[in-house]
Amino acid sequence: MADILHRIGVRTPTPEKVYDALTTIDGLAGWWTTSTTGKTDAGGVIEFRFPGVGGFDMEVVDVRPHEKVTWRVADGPEEWLGTTVDFDLRQDGDYTIVLFKHEGWREPVEFMNHCSTKWGQFLMSLKELVETGTGAPHPHDVQISDWH
């Protein structure tokens, strides 16, 4: 089993805006993909689509206001099925710290390398969204390679 880890600090006085960006359709559409629909409450399913690339259905398994969001991958690329995506939030002075973990990859395949770099870019997009009001969600995301 292998995990993707990231850490960003978002300059904002409380975790509220970061939490909202992880738990509302408008927020998620502002940093990951503009094509986001579904239900963001615990037990709901959020459909993230990347036209021309693919998509993911995420089951919301845990939401703790201003502290934690956990999704389980219900549908998507085979390598993602059954993995979990976890955002832990805490306030450190002027920053909301986001500890990210995409956990439970069966094998460290090349696609995992790609997803690790891409998650890093999307987390920077989340930071930009909260700090400036504008993120870089798909299809406006940073291209990192031939794989998008």
Next chain:
Amino acid sequence: MADILHRIGVRTPTPEKVYDALTTIDGLAGWWTTSTTGKTDAGGVIEFRFPGVGGFDMEVVDVRPHEKVTWRVADGPEEWLGTTVDFDLRQDGDYTIVLFKHEGWREPVEFMNHCSTKWGQFLMSLKELVETGTGAPHPHDVQISDWH
């Protein structure tokens, strides 16, 4: 044991420029830190310094022209000691694909999350350097959090 993985694709017709950016002092200073000195041949030690933040001494353990570069961390933060940093290159059409692995972390500590995101940004800096002639090495690097 835990690893940091990344994958970027650099738009360039052969792996030569990417390889040069990994195996010359000027190249390394163009994407990781401007404060780079030392010897980049196998058996050499490269000193990377990040004034105000810290630094790393990397022993060059493997260099295969246009294919592979491997370093072992000889000095640096305690969590990095004994870990290895590996760049695998291959040409896929218009892109030089870089598979990156920072291998052998004893524990997935929070600093590992930070380093994962930061490596991703520096690899994007490597991509920019080769594609445009200008990277974003320290102290011009993208700030991702309170930890730099």
